[in-house]
Amino acid sequence: MNITHKGLGATRRVIVQGAASIALAGLGSIPFGLAPAFAAADDKYPEDAFKQKSEADAIKSLYGKTAEPSDKVKLDAPEIAENGAVVPISVATTLADVTSISLLVAENPNALAASYQIPPGTMPSVANRLKMAKTSNVTAIVEAGGKLYSATKEVKVTVGGCGG
């Protein structure tokens, strides 16, 4: 079919130029050179961690240590993702002194998906929507009191045909 992509209307912004209608073919990142300029020094974007392929390497790059499973980390994710392009995932914890929460998708080309810095006074819980290339374990890492705790859940992903 010929879906014509009209010129951007006046109400659209250059930076949000819509992608053509394409299926989610795969994920990954190509090295990029621009680090955020305005972020404060202690909020530096962990560029290396996002470039790592495996879950273990990403955690190591981000935190320099390993995590232990904990039932105090609550990871909420669907059994079957309705679409790998938009998988709602949330994390909450009863642990004290949480400083960050990270989410990793083991089977994605780059495992680290998102990392959230939790300053004092901010609740240790976050919800977001992630892309998943295929069925995979999703791991939530909670950094609390200088230690790492984790929870893992498998999310099934299939790319659909005559659905909706």
Add this chain to the structure above:
Amino acid sequence: MAALAFAAAPPAIAADTPNPAADAKAFQKYFTGKFPKLKLEDFVNGPYSLNEDMHKQWEEKEQFPPYEFSLDMGKEMFGKPFKNGKSYADCFPNQGIGIRQNYPTFDEKEGKVVTLELALNRCREANGEPPFSYVKDEMAALTAYMAFTSRGKPFDIKIPNDPRALAAYQNGKRYFYTRRGQLNFSCASCHVQNPGERIRAEILAPALGILNAMPIYRSEWGGMGTVSRRFTTCNIQTRGVPLEPQADEYRDLEYYLSYVSNGLPISGPGARP
């Protein structure tokens, strides 16, 4: 070579006089019978009403729905006058607000079905503006806003006492049930015979109420799509070459499919997998 291929089809052909009111009743009864737990108005939420795991994902999405940007854009566009000073509001009854449920209409002057998307482009052209692509972007934004102002209003499609209107309805029905494409699927194969079933883990939406949610932000598309986009995509998925958006067949199909959902509330814009 062909004779044996369809020999399995039973020859039960029913009477040919179209009776839209009876069709709509039977159509709705079929779906409520198939899904006895659902209320009629639940069907406008498509596959999300059929599966708990998906319903949860939907609720999460609706907290901050992905069609929000399109809706805002549509509202802005709708309120902005054309170069000649007129605006969309001048082309529609009630300034275009809260009228989605009345489309498609049958235009007795033209003798054809007029969809909302078609009416919007005709409005533009009548005011010296170029038409929009039917499938997404601006057209999706405009129809999203018009649907939003009509949320909760039941579909109220009218078939006037005009043989051409009845013929258009019947033609839409024929299109809906006709198998096409290499996969040999009709619209009904998926959305009547198998709603709630998974095709490669996607849950098929019931045909009842499917247009009430239009336009939709589809995760699979990574963006918004109109009724036109939905129809053309469906054709392609059966390996059929789609018709031009707003071809007579599609207009008639939308007429039929909207009519048999009469009474169900507009829920668009919607979000779908």
Add this chain to the structure above:
Amino acid sequence: MASTIRVRATASGETTEVQALIQHPMDSGFVKDAKGEIIPPHFIQQLTFEYDGKNVFVADWGTAVSKDPYVKFSFKGGKKGDDLKISWVDNKGATDTTTAKIV
């Protein structure tokens, strides 16, 4: 011109719940366009929420965050009518900033 950032910040009791939706393609760099050409990676790297002069939440994102990203969190404090400042920067150096009122 409308912002790329939509925010809902709601104060209730001692906490403020914040939800944000941002209009951004979040291109992963591994998806092809209609012509079969790779769409280069283009994604938000950092999103910050600032209240009363300090960050209350910082999101570091890779390419696996969905298109038009969404995030929800809560922080202690925050009064109705106060400002919450939200900014993002992407891998191409583009940025956007908005200020939302807590309701």
Add this chain to the structure above:
Amino acid sequence: MRKNMRISTLSLVSVLLIATATSVMAAGSEADFKTAYAAAEAANEEAGALRDQWTVTATALAAAKKAADAGNFDQAVAQSKGAEALAKASIFQATSEKEAWKTIEIR
């Protein structure tokens, strides 16, 4: 509700397989290609008039043209015949569906 969807799909597929298999045996020159391609195009146009072209037919036609452009006329003829078989199957589908659709209508 009839349960004939699967059965008829299967038989249609097998008809196609046979049609495509026999076509592969054709070998040819540029003239053979032109004849075969014209026949396929004509059949596809007929399917278009019936509002039931298949995407796979267009794909096969494009492949035939590409093979011919590369001077590979054996393959170009085979692809053309494959396209014609697909187009004919779509014509058959459209023709038989003129009445058959009524059997699955909800009443």
